[in-house]
Amino acid sequence: MRTEEPRPVRLEDYRPPDWRIGTVELDVVLHPTATTVRAKLSVSPNGAGAPAPLVLDGDELTLCSIRLDGKPLPADGFVATPDRLTIAQAPHRPFDLEIETVLDPTSNTKLMGLYRAGSTYCTQCEAEGFRRITYFLDRPDVMAIYTTRIEAEKKDAGVLLANGNLVAHGDIAGTSRHFAVWHDPFPKPSYLFALVGGNLGCVKDSFTTMSGRNVALAIYVEPGKEDRCGYAMDSLKRAMRWDELTFGREYDLDIFMIVAVSAFNMGAMENKGLNVFNDKYVLASPATATDGDYAGIEAVIAHEYFHNWTGDRITCRDWFQLCLKEGLTVFRDQEFTADQRSRAVERISDVRELRASQFVEDAGPLAHPVRPTLYHEINNFYTATVYQKGAEVVRMIKALLGPQAFRAGMDLYFTRHDGQAATVEQFVQCFADVSGRDMSQFMRWYSQAGTPEIKVAPHYDSAARILRLEIAQIVPPTPGQPNKKPMTVPLALGLVGRDGDDLPLLLDGRPLPHGVIELTQSNQSFVFNNVPEHPALSLNRGFSAPVKLSVPIDADELRFLAAHDRDPFNRWQAVQTLAMTLLKSNVATVRSGGAPRLDQGLMDALGAILKDTALEPAFVALTLSPPSEADIAREIGSDVDPDAVYAARRALRAAIGRHHGARLAEIYARMTSADAYRPDAPSAGRRALKNACLDLLALTESDAGIARAFDQYRNADNMTDRMAALETLAAHNRPERAAAFDDFYTRYADDPLVIDKWFALQAVIPEPTTLDRVLALTRHPAFSAANPNRIRALIGAFAQANHTQFNRRDGGGYDFVANFVLELDAKNPQVAARLMSAFRSWRALEAQRRERAETTLRRVAAMPVLSPDVNDIVARTLADNSNQPAC
Numbered sequence: 001m002r003t004e005e006p007r008p009v010r011l012e013d014y015r016p017p018d019w020r021i022g023t024v025e026l027d028v029v030l031h032p033t034a035t036t037v038r039a040k041l042s043v044s045p046n047g048a049g050a051p052a053p054l055v056l057d058g059d060e061l062t063l064c065s066i067r068l069d070g071k072p073l074p075a076d077g078f079v080a081t082p083d084r085l086t087i088a089q090a091p092h093r094p095f096d097l098e099i100e101t102v103l104d105p106t107s108n109t110k111l112m113g114l115y116r117a118g119s120t121y122c123t124q125c126e127a128e129g130f131r132r133i134t135y136f137l138d139r140p141d142v143m144a145i146y147t148t149r150i151e152a153e154k155k156d157a158g159v160l161l162a163n164g165n166l167v168a169h170g171d172i173a174g175t176s177r178h179f180a181v182w183h184d185p186f187p188k189p190s191y192l193f194a195l196v197g198g199n200l201g202c203v204k205d206s207f208t209t210m211s212g213r214n215v216a217l218a219i220y221v222e223p224g225k226e227d228r229c230g231y232a233m234d235s236l237k238r239a240m241r242w243d244e245l246t247f248g249r250e251y252d253l254d255i256f257m258i259v260a261v262s263a264f265n266m267g268a269m270e271n272k273g274l275n276v277f278n279d280k281y282v283l284a285s286p287a288t289a290t291d292g293d294y295a296g297i298e299a300v301i302a303h304e305y306f307h308n309w310t311g312d313r314i315t316c317r318d319w320f321q322l323c324l325k326e327g328l329t330v331f332r333d334q335e336f337t338a339d340q341r342s343r344a345v346e347r348i349s350d351v352r353e354l355r356a357s358q359f360v361e362d363a364g365p366l367a368h369p370v371r372p373t374l375y376h377e378i379n380n381f382y383t384a385t386v387y388q389k390g391a392e393v394v395r396m397i398k399a400l401l402g403p404q405a406f407r408a409g410m411d412l413y414f415t416r417h418d419g420q421a422a423t424v425e426q427f428v429q430c431f432a433d434v435s436g437r438d439m440s441q442f443m444r445w446y447s448q449a450g451t452p453e454i455k456v457a458p459h460y461d462s463a464a465r466i467l468r469l470e471i472a473q474i475v476p477p478t479p480g481q482p483n484k485k486p487m488t489v490p491l492a493l494g495l496v497g498r499d500g501d502d503l504p505l506l507l508d509g510r511p512l513p514h515g516v517i518e519l520t521q522s523n524q525s526f527v528f529n530n531v532p533e534h535p536a537l538s539l540n541r542g543f544s545a546p547v548k549l550s551v552p553i554d555a556d557e558l559r560f561l562a563a564h565d566r567d568p569f570n571r572w573q574a575v576q577t578l579a580m581t582l583l584k585s586n587v588a589t590v591r592s593g594g595a596p597r598l599d600q601g602l603m604d605a606l607g608a609i610l611k612d613t614a615l616e617p618a619f620v621a622l623t624l625s626p627p628s629e630a631d632i633a634r635e636i637g638s639d640v641d642p643d644a645v646y647a648a649r650r651a652l653r654a655a656i657g658r659h660h661g662a663r664l665a666e667i668y669a670r671m672t673s674a675d676a677y678r679p680d681a682p683s684a685g686r687r688a689l690k691n692a693c694l695d696l697l698a699l700t701e702s703d704a705g706i707a708r709a710f711d712q713y714r715n716a717d718n719m720t721d722r723m724a725a726l727e728t729l730a731a732h733n734r735p736e737r738a739a740a741f742d743d744f745y746t747r748y749a750d751d752p753l754v755i756d757k758w759f760a761l762q763a764v765i766p767e768p769t770t771l772d773r774v775l776a777l778t779r780h781p782a783f784s785a786a787n788p789n790r791i792r793a794l795i796g797a798f799a800q801a802n803h804t805q806f807n808r809r810d811g812g813g814y815d816f817v818a819n820f821v822l823e824l825d826a827k828n829p830q831v832a833a834r835l836m837s838a839f840r841s842w843r844a845l846e847a848q849r850r851e852r853a854e855t856t857l858r859r860v861a862a863m864p865v866l867s868p869d870v871n872d873i874v875a876r877t878l879a880d881n882s883n884q885p886a887c
């Protein structure tokens, strides 16, 4: 809570720790309200500097005893507060420090440190949770070897897990208690520590690594849910094999464990050898999980597993380097999914997500560089910028160097920095070393926030057969960064000839390596020779750089690219560009009371794609989906009316449904399968296309369209189809909607993960009655503010995904979310702050909503007691950065 002015942490203030901790021996005796933790730390001075006081971090800790080299420290030998333990005169030599603390895991509602999810004891230590377990140098550059003994009543916790390998376990004679000892031979920072105790079911398997070692695999879940772990286990084994084949990375311990818990602040956590997961990313069955859930499980299981090398073996020197593990690991999991499923579909999906979340973040008051230089609360930097833009930056290194040099750079990174806490500079230096390139300008991607805007002016000289591209780039100002320098931008491109084939790419007479030109200056020109005809320009193929591109390209050319570009991403992009142009103009028309215009050219482009049976169904489904409301609002930029954005988008989708009705109905029938459900990507793609057709057909408001959806709802034999039908019905205020929602609750009342979907879907209905409905749902017996998944499902979905109702003109949406945040803040500040970030685009709204949002934000900011988490988000959201000098 806000007891003192929060002090910012700055990258420039980094200095190595004064002390090292070599080994940590923990002895944890689990108890619901009085767990004791004895920690024996081997401490030594770091380097030959002058003697320094030993200052250990704590957070709400209660010290029971402290001994130095076996002897109790006298009362005047140390100062212990809940958040710090200081030994001013620590001996300037190696010594053992034994600290005993006592914790109450049951009342730990922040879900950081040791807490209980249901009756299961579990931990979450990233970023700064270990200091809630014992006093420690709780910073990632202090890496130690951990041995963990856990003891508990057998009936309370039959399973006792910690990082590493199991070295001893057994009953404690004469008692009803037992113990387990785990040893992790790999040095790790404290944020990767984990322990779990509970009565859990287990699914076991094994994996033989590329060097022939046998690794035991185990997934622990609530008893009775073992039959829902199959896909997670299968994903894990595929991820382990892929990392061997693609990056040469082999698993290192004797066992790899995953524990699924129901109360978790994040998606999952990569603790060494013992990943703790939000059960949403583990449990799946055809009857309870959608294709999206299956894909999410595959991606998150892989992501956390890949952290074993990018995060655990090589960790971050400090929290400013968070993108070093997250951006890189997101890149790795995206590549894994691309290889497992469809590269084109994965890329389009990732870019859609990037634009809807990261581009929006980059355009608002919470914009920050991929590697920030200052934070008040690190928990607020687990952002789309660090994760997704961080992944794009790694992808650009690959685009610049080509795949072979990229792999060589990764290999060098793994060998050079194994066992270390590294920095972004060290990572990028590996690529400079293997390629001989100077990467210093490229580093601006880590230091400059904002989405670069690239303007391209093409000039074709048919007599000289020369194409000249004049390219300008600007990086817009962002908070604290009014003036930017030009970036290194790898722009993949193709020149498409009239027959649809690519023309040769000769830049200044030489073939272009990897088909990529490199922008490095504010203004640059590129000359292509021997261009036999006026080409259609296919720029930023595969979205080679996370930039906003503007090219004077007319609708005919876009339709041509939509039909012929050999780069599937740009085929999709051409349709998106056509749709965005129309949508922006229709938003203005709707606001002035006019009717949205129809664009025959766009309809023709879509028609060509619908007819092309060679295309992957999942790709066609993505093409049928116009830019998101968030994306349209960001493109409009200011004076945004979310109601008009929604109306224009819905009108376009209804027009597609009407215009292509017969074709959509035919595809719906063709994509419908009588086979038993299978979660594989081709089957999922067919369902995605089928359900996209279902939705567009219902938007024509014909009774047949609604009846088709209601039929599908009732007769579906899997959650994907049932949920898709319910989503379609949710958008229509018809009697079938209420009937389906009631039925859905009755069917799945006992299944929390499915009931989350029920809450979320009601929260995103874009109708004025939704606010009252959501308010009523907060009082529903199934709603609990103690469960982050439930909060995200109801309040998070309303705030982040219901653009018209969160941004109600009367401000009711803002007040509702703010009031909920204020109530939640004392219990779980991390989740509260996350909800509060829904206000991040308030300055772009039209005047009345802007005023209402500001009033609400100022009311929250004025609260006498506010967590540092929420305080930080509100302060940054309100800050006027219009002309702010660098701070």
Ligand SMILES: [Zn+2]
Pocket: 303, 307, 325, 326, 329
């Ligand atoms: Zn991660």
